[in-house]
Amino acid sequence: MSNTKEWQQQDASHHLHPFTHFQALNQKGSRIITGAQGVYLEDSEGHKILDGMAGLWCVNMGYGRQELVDAATKQMQQLPYYNLFFQTSHPPAVQLATLLAEVTPAHLNRVFFTGSGSECNDTVLRMVRHYWASLGQPDKQVIISRHNAYHGSTVAGASLGGMSGMHAQGGLPIPGIVHIDQPYHFGEGQGMSPHDFGLARARQLEEKILALGVDKVAAFIGEPIQGAGGVIIPPDSYWPEIQRICDKYGILLIADEVICGFGRTGHWFASEGFGIKPDLMCLAKGITSGYLPMGAVMVGDRVAKVLIEQGGEFNHGFTYSGHPVACAVAIANIQLMQSESIVKRVHDSIGPYLQRRWSELADHPIVGETRGKGLVAALEIVQDKGTNARFPASANAGMTCREFCFNNGLVMRAVGDTMIISPPLVITEEQVDELVDLARRSLDLTAERLAG
Numbered sequence: 414m415s416n417t418k419e420w421q422q423q424d425a426s427h428h429l430h431p432f433t434h435f436q437a438l439n440q441k442g443s444r445i446i447t448g449a450q451g452v453y454l455e456d457s458e459g460h461k462i463l464d465g466m467a468g469l470w471c472v473n474m475g476y477g478r479q480e481l482v483d484a485a486t487k488q489m490q491q492l493p494y495y496n497l498f499f500q501t502s503h504p505p506a507v508q509l510a511t512l513l514a515e516v517t518p519a520h521l522n523r524v525f526f527t528g529s530g531s532e533c534n535d536t537v538l539r540m541v542r543h544y545w546a547s548l549g550q551p552d553k554q555v556i557i558s559r560h561n562a563y564h565g566s567t568v569a570g571a572s573l574g575g576m577s578g579m580h581a582q583g584g585l586p587i588p589g590i591v592h593i594d595q596p597y598h599f600g601e602g603q604g605m606s607p608h609d610f611g612l613a614r615a616r617q618l619e620e621k622i623l624a625l626g627v628d629k630v631a632a633f634i635g636e637p638i639q640g641a642g643g644v645i646i647p648p649d650s651y652w653p654e655i656q657r658i659c660d661k662y663g664i665l666l667i668a669d670e671v672i673c674g675f676g677r678t679g680h681w682f683a684s685e686g687f688g689i690k691p692d693l694m695c696l697a698k699g700i701t702s703g704y705l706p707m708g709a710v711m712v713g714d715r716v717a718k719v720l721i722e723q724g725g726e727f728n729h730g731f732t733y734s735g736h737p738v739a740c741a742v743a744i745a746n747i748q749l750m751q752s753e754s755i756v757k758r759v760h761d762s763i764g765p766y767l768q769r770r771w772s773e774l775a776d777h778p779i780v781g782e783t784r785g786k787g788l789v790a791a792l793e794i795v796q797d798k799g800t801n802a803r804f805p806a807s808a809n810a811g812m813t814c815r816e817f818c819f820n821n822g823l824v825m826r827a828v829g830d831t832m833i834i835s836p837p838l839v840i841t842e843e844q845v846d847e848l849v850d851l852a853r854r855s856l857d858l859t860a861e862r863l864a865g
């Protein structure tokens with residue numbers, strides 16, 4: 414006899430879930446995930462579910478990695494916690510900072526540790542403003558971001574993000590953060606070539622800088638590929654133009670690689686793949702493969718020099734910044750990535766294989782587009798393949814498909830009517846075949862349901 418009902422009742426009585434309609438979930442009952450191994454989850458009813466989302470884009474090295482468990486156990490026995498305030502440090506933080514300087518692009522040589530991706534983005538907001546104040550330009554405070562970006566759920570993270578539903582709750586965005594349009598060609602680029610659309614969207618940055626006044630703009634922040642916004646992969650013309658504009662006006666470039674980092678796109682970091690040189694880079698999720706919470710802001714030499722030589726005391730930090738057990742797991746995780754050559758595997762073999770199998774879904778009657786890079790991909794559910802017209806919102810096509818996926822033994826994420834996958838990087842070709850077959854079956858069932 415499973416404990417499912419009891420767990421669901423207690424969950425409904427005591428637990429408020431993130432990003433959840435509380436009453437609806439309490440009426441439906443939550444799915445209790447009890448275990449996981451490799452790329453598979455197990456729920457309290459014994460169902461085996463292929464985790465096409467690697468948890469929340471984060472379990473890059475897969476579940477059940479004993480090396481990570483051992484690293485955590487050993488560190489917990491040695492030093493379960495100590496802080497990095499008050500002029501103290503500890504070997505795991507020192508070793509991880511050194512390792513991150515090695516594996517990130519050459520100009521990123523210093524790390525500010527946090528406990529999450531949101532805390533990374535709160536950190537970069539305060540850090541870039543402190544940078545310009547240290548240079549005698551305290552009015553250079555504005556950060557330019559994009560509509561439909563996701564940068565976390567703290568007040569600054571949610572404000573840097575461009576999600577209107579988040580802004581509506583809590584009077585966001587806070588002052589000093591503005592948004593330009595996103596490079597979402599499928600949804601917003603009708604009638605323009607990807608190349609021209611990418612340039613047009615990037616050039617909104619220059620227009621915004623000139624409208625605000627260069628002396629007011631501190632930085633631009635962007636996810637190389639917008640994840641939670643729907644795996645928005647910009648046209649090739651976009652990022653080089655963003656970089657050119659940042660360089661032209663001397664504003665700082667922040668790359669939020671919380672999702673894109675640690676091999677997800679077939680590069681250690683997506684900035685390398687898109688040919689941009691961020692002054693600051695936010696990391697989380699894949700840094701520990703999700704086994705423990707951690708965030709890290711990589712600080713480029715241009716910024717670090719000013720903060721160190723002219724910044725004085727930077728009055729910012731968190732209790733769990735560089736938590737020793739999280740650092741130990743991150744070190745073991747990165748060493749696993751290196752010993753298994755996982756980034757090369759994503760770039761050369763399993764990434765191309767997944768993209769090839771995933772693109773076959775473009776022939777499905779309700780799929781308007783498939784897209785992807787490395788081991789992240791999306792497909793657009795449409796009612797009319799000719800015009801790419803969507804189903805009516807009331808049809809809830811994305812959530813319908815997501816439910817069919819779960820009931821068929823697959824986790825896919827729905828962002829509106831865009832279906833997303835971001836599986837563990839250790840997925841095999843056979844498991845990719847299973848994922849695509851389950852996705853196709855779920856699309857078939859969705860099409861039947863919506864036609865009915």
Ligand SMILES: Cc1ncc(COP(=O)(O)O)c(CNc2cccc(C(=O)O)c2)c1O
Binds near residue numbers: 532565671
């Ligand atoms: C690009 C980016 N930046 C910052 C964050 C915030 O990280 P933390 O959650 O660790 O504070 C994220 C997180 N991304 C995220 C978090 C939760 C859910 C989903 C989803 O796609 O449903 C995506 C993210 O994707």
